[in-house]
Amino acid sequence: MSKKISFKKLIVILGPTASGKTALSIKLAQKLEGEIVSADSRQVYQGMNIGTAKIIKKEMGRIPHYLLDVASPKRRFSVAQYQKLAFGAINGILAKNKIPFLVGGSPFYIYAVVEGWVFPQLKADQKLRKILEKKSVKELFNILKKLDPKRAAQIERENKRRLVRAIEIAKILGKVPLLKKSPQFDCLLIGIRKPKGELKELIKKRFLKWLKRGFIEEVRKLKKSGLSWKKIEEFGLHYRCVAQYLQGKMKYNEMIEKSLKELENFSKRQMTWFKKDKRINWLKNQREAEKLIREFLPTGR
RNA sequence: GCCGCGGUAGCUCAUGUAGUAGAGCGCAGCUCUGAAAAAGCUGAGGUAGCCAGUGCAAGUCUGGCCCGCGGCA
Numbered sequence: 060m061s062k063k064i065s066f067k068k069l070i071v072i073l074g075p076t077a078s079g080k081t082a083l084s085i086k087l088a089q090k091l092e093g094e095i096v097s098a099d100s101r102q103v104y105q106g107m108n109i110g111t112a113k114i115i116k117k118e119m120g121r122i123p124h125y126l127l128d129v130a131s132p133k134r135r136f137s138v139a140q141y142q143k144l145a146f147g148a149i150n151g152i153l154a155k156n157k158i159p160f161l162v163g164g165s166p167f168y169i170y171a172v173v174e175g176w177v178f179p180q181l182k183a184d185q186k187l188r189k190i191l192e193k194k195s196v197k198e199l200f201n202i203l204k205k206l207d208p209k210r211a212a213q214i215e216r217e218n219k220r221r222l223v224r225a226i227e228i229a230k231i232l233g234k235v236p237l238l239k240k241s242p243q244f245d246c247l248l249i250g251i252r253k254p255k256g257e258l259k260e261l262i263k264k265r266f267l268k269w270l271k272r273g274f275i276e277e278v279r280k281l282k283k284s285g286l287s288w289k290k291i292e293e294f295g296l297h298y299r300c301v302a303q304y305l306q307g308k309m310k311y312n313e314m315i316e317k318s319l320k321e322l323e324n325f326s327k328r329q330m331t332w333f334k335k336d337k338r339i340n341w342l343k344n345q346r347e348a349e350k351l352i353r354e355f356l357p358t359g360r
Numbered sequence: 361g362c363c364g365c366g367g368u369a370g371c372u373c374a375u376g377u378a379g380u381a382g383a384g385c386g387c388a389g390c391u392c393u394g395a396a397a398a399a400g401c402u403g404a405g406g407u408a409g410c411c412a413g414u415g416c417a418a419g420u421c422u423g424g425c426c427c428g429c430g431g432c433a
Binding site: 138139166220293 | 395
């Protein structure tokens, strides 16, 4: 049974922000009759384009892209939703006999798909969350401990967000089930990484380009469309910085500096996921990627 | 030149009455069960400007010197 599943091949292109995943994926998809599924937790939102480095039509080179603009920034989106949509998109591509490429830099999203995490079937309960958020981490920890001592023992007790989610689950299911993995695809993981200094340069160049292209206007538009500053700030990184700048909480230069810092730190956080994954084939050049993929795919392709 | 204020971690600064120093940011590393570009954790960094004095004990008191900032002339 699991043998059959393993025939479904998925090529994953990952790496830190600004490392060049998009450009590479287009080239590979064109050569290998592929279609692209984005694995990016912010590119899913409509109206967040410049600051998410979302690919534009012109750059797609006729390669179909999925999982872009699938959610309104006004509503809360989640990994579970993402996973469901991604599974659908990938299976759709496979059904057309094309090769699916999962491309992105959101590790949580990537691994949810690659490893087939089975999430507890419980949507976020915003009402409950609002109530719980008023409590201290200590109180929350004690609540969880009563509901599910096992989960309490391993959870980060200072992390309110995770405590709340755990309680949310344990309250209904009695406990937080262990994370099950049910991989749907046979994955080839290809990683792009750059020396630290070089990546820093790339991040900077790209951010300055975004500013020229109207990134600030983009954030202003999000606000005008009805999003609260708080909500925009929660998109994180440079979205947070620009939101604060527009509220007058930060000077222009500060905003740039802080944004770059945030992006650099983000790239490090991404790498803490990727570094420990031995399955990743770290790339030296594009030719190597092609070779890896051709070896991976069933003969005849 | 005179008066005032200051010189403590890479940066900005805390450290009543003297008892060998802390925070935020930065840096390094990490965690990851429906917010994940989120949220959280851990760690490394200081002979307290320099020299002398008083004290059992000085970042903390006294004197001198050096450096920075503000004011007066």
